[in-house]
Amino acid sequence: MKSILQGYKAAGTVAAILLLMAFSKEGSAQQSRYRGVYVDKLHDILKDTIAENRFLSWAKHQHIEQLSCYDLYTVLGDRSIKKKLIPFMQKAKHRYGIQRFDVVASSAAYLIAEVYPFNLESISHGVHFSAFHIEREWWTKNVTFNSHSANLKRMRNFLTDSSRIPGIKLETYIGWLGLGKEKKQKEAGVLIRYADMIGVSAYQKVPSFAYLKSRIEELAIAAHNQGKMQDIVILFSMEPAFSGPYSSTRSYDAMYDQVISEMQSAIAVHDINPLVLSNIRFLGWKVFAQSYARRYRP
Secondary structure, three states: OHHHHHHHHHHHHHHHHHHHHHHHHHHHOOOOOEEEEEEOOHHHHHOOHHHHHHHHHHHHHOOOOEEEEOOHHHHHOOHHHHHHHHHHHHHHHHHHOOOEEEEEEOOHHHHHHHHHHHHHHHHHHOOOEEEEEEOOOHHHOOOOHHHHHHHHHHHHHHHHHOOOOOOOEEEEEEOOOOOOHHHHHHHHHHHHHHOOEEEEEOOOOOOOHHHHHHHHHHHHHHHHHOOOOEEEEEEEEOOOOOOHHHHOOOOHHHHHHHHHHHHHHHHHOOOOOOHHHHHEEEEEEEEEOHHHHHHHOO
16 A cells, blocks of 8 residues: 555646546536435325425425435335325426435335335336435444345345346445444445445534545445445535534535545645545535425525
8 A cells, every 4th residue: 555655646646636626527517416315204295295396396496316215115105195106206307307216225125025116117107216225324233234234235136136127226325334444344345345326424514524534445445456436425414413504504515515625635635545536436415304404405
């Protein structure tokens, strides 16, 4: 690693900065940056056409183009609400500019047994969930990393071997990696092996790259070891204890731009693992969650 850093400092600095600036400029383009929101309380939104329109109008105003939907089990388990889901997705796509729908769940078994069959039905209507997001917060000790790994592996195998809908992505997110270098690299390696996209939380009052740096570097090392370019989305929490109040005077794009600017500054002074440049691709941002976000940016 020392030789890599020396080469980076001696010859690659200017090229690396130009490369990152080019990527950042591209990512800032309206048509290419990932802009998403976690949709909680979807069951309540689907109960009322006025609530649907208000939510979708808010999303369009915030330039949001990806919806990551929680609580599908309550929607798909309620016949009167389930029948409204496809029309909602069609309206979101055709009238409000939503380009992608993801579903968030903790269980691969549930996604395979319940959500995937819905996809087979909805795709004939021109909409479907194009990413399955496995969310199990192992760092809280409520579940184990091994259980998370098993769910990612099962979902990946299904999408690779059994899916009749091509192109469905597998996604996950991290708050923190385990303690100790060996454990961090083991966990990062598993996430890189299975996930097409990884969300990394910047759950602070004022999001910063310094808060993300160690996790991004661990993911970059794992991606390099596997010969992979890993897609990353930065996650902002709009809960009152985190960035909700801060967002009332700053757009989500501005928050993301600040984090990327701080990363560029770290590159300029060689305070970052160079593998972040070669093996990590930052796509954009996603906010948690619509019910919080709308309080501060109505």
